[in-house]
Structure formats: C-alpha cells, structure tokens
Amino acid sequence: MQEIKLNTHISGRFNLELENLRNSVLTMGGMVEQQLCDAIAALRDNHMALAEKVIVNDFTVNAMEVQIDEECTRIIAKRHPAASDLRLVLAINKTTADLERMGDDIERIANLLIKGSLPVSEDIKNGMIATGNHVMEMLRRTLNAFARLDAEAALEIHMGDQEIDEQYKQLLTLAVSEMQQDTESLPQWLEVLWAMRALERVGDRCKNVCEYIIYLVKGKDVRHISREDMQRRLAELRQS
Amino acid sequence: MQEIKLNTHISGRFNLELENLRNSVLTMGGMVEQQLCDAIAALRDNHMALAEKVIVNDFTVNAMEVQIDEECTRIIAKRHPAASDLRLVLAINKTTADLERMGDDIERIANLLIKGSLPVSEDIKNGMIATGNHVMEMLRRTLNAFARLDAEAALEIHMGDQEIDEQYKQLLTLAVSEMQQDTESLPQWLEVLWAMRALERVGDRCKNVCEYIIYLVKGKDVRHISREDMQRRLAELRQS
Numbered sequence: 001m002q003e004i005k006l007n008t009h010i011s012g013r014f015n016l017e018l019e020n021l022r023n024s025v026l027t028m029g030g031m032v033e034q035q036l037c038d039a040i041a042a043l044r045d046n047h048m049a050l051a052e053k054v055i056v057n058d059f060t061v062n063a064m065e066v067q068i069d070e071e072c073t074r075i076i077a078k079r080h081p082a083a084s085d086l087r088l089v090l091a092i093n094k095t096t097a098d099l100e101r102m103g104d105d106i107e108r109i110a111n112l113l114i115k116g117s118l119p120v121s122e123d124i125k126n127g128m129i130a131t132g133n134h135v136m137e138m139l140r141r142t143l144n145a146f147a148r149l150d151a152e153a154a155l156e157i158h159m160g161d162q163e164i165d166e167q168y169k170q171l172l173t174l175a176v177s178e179m180q181q182d183t184e185s186l187p188q189w190l191e192v193l194w195a196m197r198a199l200e201r202v203g204d205r206c207k208n209v210c211e212y213i214i215y216l217v218k219g220k221d222v223r224h225i226s227r228e229d230m231q232r233r234l235a236e237l238r239q240s
Numbered sequence: 241m242q243e244i245k246l247n248t249h250i251s252g253r254f255n256l257e258l259e260n261l262r263n264s265v266l267t268m269g270g271m272v273e274q275q276l277c278d279a280i281a282a283l284r285d286n287h288m289a290l291a292e293k294v295i296v297n298d299f300t301v302n303a304m305e306v307q308i309d310e311e312c313t314r315i316i317a318k319r320h321p322a323a324s325d326l327r328l329v330l331a332i333n334k335t336t337a338d339l340e341r342m343g344d345d346i347e348r349i350a351n352l353l354i355k356g357s358l359p360v361s362e363d364i365k366n367g368m369i370a371t372g373n374h375v376m377e378m379l380r381r382t383l384n385a386f387a388r389l390d391a392e393a394a395l396e397i398h399m400g401d402q403e404i405d406e407q408y409k410q411l412l413t414l415a416v417s418e419m420q421q422d423t424e425s426l427p428q429w430l431e432v433l434w435a436m437r438a439l440e441r442v443g444d445r446c447k448n449v450c451e452y453i454i455y456l457v458k459g460k461d462v463r464h465i466s467r468e469d470m471q472r473r474l475a476e477l478r479q480s
Binding site: 059062063065066069070072073076077080082083086087090093094097172176179180183184186187190193194197221223224 | 299302306309310317320322326337412416419420423427430434461463
C-alpha cells in the first residue's frame, strides 16, 4: 500500500472532508460497478426490467458527478489544499468525468434490450458476457487501487487492459463472420457492435483512472507515455 | 459577450497568468481544429503524408493537455483562486481532457488511410467529409465561445449538435445498405464505421466543452439536464 501524506495538515475537519470526498468517489464507483453488473445480467437473462433499471439509475450516476465536482470546488475554495491534497482533489475532478462516461457506456449495453437488438447468436452473447465480466473485474480492481491509493496496483491494472483489447478483437472477428451470413440484420448488428465497443471503452476509462491514481500517489503525470516509459518512470520513482 | 469578473482581483500578475492559461487552451483547441482539418483533407485527397502528419501531431496535443493541467495545478496552489477564477481553472482542467480525446477521435480518421481502409464508395466518403466539415464548424464556434466566454453562444452550439446527429444517422443508414451489397469488405467497413462514430463523438465533446463554458460564466452546472430544463435554467439566469 502506498503512503501519501494526506494526514499531515493540522485541520482535522479538513482531513474529514478529504476522506468524505474519497468515499464519495468510491460510492460513485460502486454504483457504476453495480450498473455494469446489472447490464451484464440483463443481457444474459434477457431481463427487460433490469435493463430499464440500469437506464433509470444512470441519472443517479450523473447527479453524483455534479455533486462530487461541487464538493471539489468547495474544498479548493475554502481549504486551499496544496501538494498531495490538491493532487487528490484534481484527480477526483477528472475521475468523476470518467466514471460518469462509463455509466453512459454501460447504458448503451442496457439499450440493446430496450431496442430489441439483442445479439442473435449465443456465441456473441456469451463473448460479450465474458468480456463484460473481465471489464467488471478491472473496474473493481481500479476502485480498490483508488481506495488504497496503490500506484503499483494501478500500473498492473493499466497493463492488463491489453487482455481485454485482445478479447474484444476476437469478439469483433466472430461478429464480422456472423454478420457476413446475416446481412438482413445488419442494422441490429450495428447496435451490438456499439455495445461491444462500449464495453471495451469502460476498460479504457479504467486505464484513465489508473493514470490519475499514479499521478496522485507519485506526483508524476504518466498520461500519454508508452508502456515501457511508464514502467521505467515508475521504477525510478520507486527508488526515489 | 458575457461578462465574467476575471479582472477584479488585485494581482496583475495573477490576471496575466489566467489570461495565459486561457490562451493555452485556445492554442490547444486551434491545434485540434487543424488536426481535424488535416484529417478531412487527407480523407478527401487520399493523402497519406497528411494522415501521417495527423498521427504524429497527436503527440503534441497530448503534451499540451499535460502541460496545461500542470499550469492549472500550479495556479491553484500558488494563487488560491476563488469564485469565477476557480471555476475557470476547473473548467479548463476538464476541457483539456475533452480536447485531448477529440485528438484521439481525429487520429482514428487518419488511421483509415494508414490501414488502407478508406471507404470504397464515393457517397460514403463525401458524406463523411460533409459531416466532418459540420463538426469542424461546431468546434470552431465552441472555441470562439470559449474565447469570448459566451454562454449564450455555447447554448446555441449545444442545441445544434442534433443536426450532426441527424447527418450521422443518415450516413449510417447509407453505410448499412452498402455493407449489405459488399459483405466481403465487412472488416474494412468496420474501420469506416468507427471513424464515422469518431466524427460524431467530436461533436459530443464540443457539447461537453459548451457545458463547461455555461458553468464557467453562469456558475450553474447544466450537465445532465434535459434540453428544455437547460433552456429554462438559462432564461432564469438571464433574468437574475
């Protein structure tokens, strides 16, 4: 577990506020995780009511983003956080945007049922469920890394996204071969393709959050650098 | 033009820093606009060198995001901005993320050429160029609204996104009918579909930036509310 000095400032009240802010992000993340779980179950069981629940609950996810952002603004204005505290607040400001957009991606999966565009083939459906479970595991681990401010775990999760990309590519190849046999249903297939891509994007957004965690803990921005550079830079940080 | 009181604090140096920060965002936005312009031209003229230029330049867009975010952090830590100044800095912190991801979307269009997956049909190509020009106009207007901190213009642009969505839907319908005649090329068509969607997403991200502008000028968060509610809320703000 990484140590960042969240508890060195004098104000106990300020500590409490930062702690509450972190907890709010975890609550929002937990809600997004539940949404993904529900969307996958709805897909698996062809469960219309559950799909509708996902769509309704997305409003709550959206509201959480606005509320947490307001709290970030309030804390900066009132407490003038510096160093790691400021990094925490700014990382949260970015994290909420990614969590909210994960919510939108997940809604797209639930929309498959609402629009009656469920994948016609069992293989595709099972492939989507398997990828969905993989992404859900990635999200769960990302939120844990956030809770423990664990940059090493965040890096590991970041690297692991390659597996989801691979799984997604295989799913696409399967979809294309099925589409070629079933050109009548292409409009429906398009909806399935967007939902597949939405799943893969949730994984990408987990990667974004992992980058914020690394920045937050290490104070170094690791966005937009190559995998190798990121490993090298983290190795340097470990020694520093 | 909206008035927000950026110039009421005593420190002239602070004013200058905020002005520079705004200018950096406009420079980054201008770069993204140029990238879109180049990607569309590359698509139109089948211009491989231009497509390669877009891909290389995306690194600069990425670097700009990191650099502006660092400046935001520095200003908050050093200047303790409050009220509208703080809103400006936080809105910029979110805007850079959307600009950077527009860059990724645009790169996807350039990638069509690199992968040799250019649309086979002239109709589709022309449709993409028309949509691309429409999105470019939206981006240009969004950056202008940001430069002038013009919430009314931002609202108008936000509303106008419906036209792009409509154009995109028509393009998709055309694509599906062509795909049905050309199932052999489905893998290539998939790349074209992702690029079309990427274009539409640039429009969505312009909408996000417009929401930040409204928040920045009016101090009210208009994310995640319906179009009607947004209009109503802005009418109230106008009178207040």
